[in-house]
Amino acid sequence: MAHKKRRFLIIVILLLFVIYFFVAARPIPREIVLAPKWISSLANNSIKQSDTEPSITRVSPHLTAPFLPFTLGEHFGYVDKSGLFAINKIRTNDIYISQNMWAEFDAEPSIIEIKDAYEETIVKIQDVRGYPILLDNKIFILGSEQNSLSEIGDDGRIKWTYEFGAPLTCIDANAGLIITGSLDGIIEIFNSSGERIYYYVPGGSRYEVILGCAISRDGSHIGIISGIDEQRFLLLERFGSSGGDYRVVYHEYLDIGFRRSVRILFTDEDRRLVFERAGGVSCYNIRTRRGIFIPLDGEVYAIEDSGNHEKNPHDFSQKFFFLVVSNPSSSNEKKLIGVKFPQDRLIYFSQSRASDTDAVFLSASIKSEDVFLGRTGSMLVVGGGSALISFELEEK
Numbered sequence: 001m002a003h004k005k006r007r008f009l010i011i012v013i014l015l016l017f018v019i020y021f022f023v024a025a026r027p028i029p030r031e032i033v034l035a036p037k038w039i040s041s042l043a044n045n046s047i048k049q050s051d052t053e054p055s056i057t058r059v060s061p062h063l064t065a066p067f068l069p070f071t072l073g074e075h076f077g078y079v080d081k082s083g084l085f086a087i088n089k090i091r092t093n094d095i096y097i098s099q100n101m102w103a104e105f106d107a108e109p110s111i112i113e114i115k116d117a118y119e120e121t122i123v124k125i126q127d128v129r130g131y132p133i134l135l136d137n138k139i140f141i142l143g144s145e146q147n148s149l150s151e152i153g154d155d156g157r158i159k160w161t162y163e164f165g166a167p168l169t170c171i172d173a174n175a176g177l178i179i180t181g182s183l184d185g186i187i188e189i190f191n192s193s194g195e196r197i198y199y200y201v202p203g204g205s206r207y208e209v210i211l212g213c214a215i216s217r218d219g220s221h222i223g224i225i226s227g228i229d230e231q232r233f234l235l236l237e238r239f240g241s242s243g244g245d246y247r248v249v250y251h252e253y254l255d256i257g258f259r260r261s262v263r264i265l266f267t268d269e270d271r272r273l274v275f276e277r278a279g280g281v282s283c284y285n286i287r288t289r290r291g292i293f294i295p296l297d298g299e300v301y302a303i304e305d306s307g308n309h310e311k312n313p314h315d316f317s318q319k320f321f322f323l324v325v326s327n328p329s330s331s332n333e334k335k336l337i338g339v340k341f342p343q344d345r346l347i348y349f350s351q352s353r354a355s356d357t358d359a360v361f362l363s364a365s366i367k368s369e370d371v372f373l374g375r376t377g378s379m380l381v382v383g384g385g386s387a388l389i390s391f392e393l394e395e396k
Contacts, residue, residue: 031395031396032320032338032340032361032362032393032394032395033393033394033395033396034338034362034380034391034392034393034394035391035392035393035394036389036390036391037083037379037390037391037392038082038083038389038390039083039387039388039389039390040079040083040084040085040387040388040389040390041386041387042072042073042075042088042383042386042387042388043386045085045088063080063084063086064080064081064082065080065117066080066099066376067079067080067086067099067117068080068081068374068375068376068381069097069098069099069102069117069374070097070372070374070381070383070388071091071095071097071372072370072371072372072383072384072386072388073369073370073385073386074090074091075088075089075090075091075386076089076091076095076097076102077089078117079381079388081376081379083388083390086117086118086119087102087117087118087119091104092104093105093106093107094106094107094131096131096132096133096134097134098134098135098137099137100116100117100137101114101115101116101122101134101137101139102114102115102116102117102134103115103132103134105128105131105132108144109128109131110126110127110128111124111125111126111128112124112125112128112132113125114132114134114139114152122154123139123152123154123155123156124156125139125141125152125156126156128141129141129143129144130142130143130144130148130150131144133171135171135172135173135178136173136174136175136176136178138151138173139151139152140152140171140173140178141158142168142171145167146167146168147163147164147165147166147167147168148161148162148163148164149161149162149164149168149171149178149180150162151194159194160193160194161194162190162194162196164180164182164188165182165184165186166182166183166184166186167182167183168180168181168182168183169181169182169183169209169210169211169261170210170211170212170213170261171213172213172214172215173215174215174216174217174218174219175215175216175217175218175219176191176192176219177189177190177191177192177197177215177219178190179213179214179215179222180213181210181211181212181213181224181226182209182210183209183210184208184209185201185202185203185205185207185208185209185210185226185227186199186200186201186210187199187200187201187202187210187213187222187224187226188200189215189222189244189246191244197242197243197244198244198245198246200236200246202224202226202227202232202234203227204226204227204230204232205226205227205228205229205230205231205232206227206228206229206230207227207228207229208226208227209226209227209228210224210225210226211225211226211227211228211231211257211258211260211261211262212224212225212261212262212263212264212275212276213225213264214264214265214266214273215266216266216270217266217270218270219238219243220237220238220270221235221236221237221238221266221270221273221286222234222235222236222237222246223235223236223264223265223266223273223275224236224264225254225262225264225275225276227257228257228259229257230253230254230255230257231253231254231255231257231258232251232252232253232254233251233252233254233264233275233277233282233284234248234250234251235248235249235250235251235273235284235286236248236249237249249289250284250289252291254277254278255277255278256278257278258276258278262275262276263275263276263300263303264276265303265305266305267305267321268321268341270286271285271286271287272284272285272286272341273286274303274321276300277293279295279296280293280294280295280296281293281294281296281300281303281323281339282294283339283341283342283359285342292342292359294339294359294360296323296325296337296360297325297335298325298326298327298328298335299325299326299328300323300324300325300326301323301324301325301326301334301371302323302324302371302372302373303321303322303323303324303373304321304322304323304373304374304375304380305321319340319341320338320339320340320341320361320393321338321339321341322336322337322338322339322362322373322375322380323336323337323339323373324336324337324366324371324373325337331369332367332368332369333365333366333367334365334366334368334371334384335363335364335365335366336362336363336364336365336366336373336382337360337362337363338360338361338362338363339359339360339361340359340360340361341359342359366382366384367384368384368385370383370384371383371384372384372388378392378393378394379391379392379393380392380393
């Protein structure tokens, strides 16, 4: 009888061990590394792909699109995935550069030439009374008083103009729509014909000013940072059949706010919003209506927003985003921070101020006063001093 009990006990223990092994066991976490690929010198247009290969000067016929636009110190231009420059110029005036177009202009421009990544003039705008803004493959002119906006056609002529009641403080464009925020705390959305289709005043603050705005690539969501004392983050969602109706689906007070423009952007295939807040950034999940606060030691200097635009569900690199944080005690020192998106699960807290200190998987020092940060797919490009350095995200 005792032998049967002992045998039964051994079987139970074995069963419990098997259950524990399959339920509680966890795979060994894989490490994310940045593997260096090439270094391109802005000073002499050379590229070095490894320590064993000599530097080579760029050869234009070997360029491969798409290009990554960059600005670093006095240099600006476009670089391809292999580290070759389509353009590498020293700027003498102000510069506005986008994915496919750029323009250099002085304080009071009379003529502005919009050029492409091969330095060919595509549009010449005469009798200019403002400054260029290049968004959503469109050309806009922001009035010299910052209270008017005009779209420019392919012939260099004005297609439409809209006059605002106060200076603009932010602008974004996607899906043929333009969103603007102004000093008097008003959000407005315009269609491709320049017709205002939406008007909204967030309010709720002692000083009603819009400090940041973003519109998703399909135009279905709007992110807003508004007000001073108190400052708020708002998410608006489009509803109805007219295409110009949005309603607030989430808002949150941000405690200590900024008295300057605030970075806010859609990322991760428009599934999330990332925005600055005191002491770090918040990453808000649109599907779950929840967010995570990621504390950072320093002020956000740059956030890359181009790495998750290539639809590939099997690409592990789409699980991350990168930013650069400045050192408040030294203008010559920055930190490159890698952040892993929180898992798509329902998180049981009500606001994005809940912290996730484990989200940061990389922190590296950069010794440079000026820093560039860009990304295309799994390739991350970091610029400092007079060089661009490419890294490939790898999982080991």
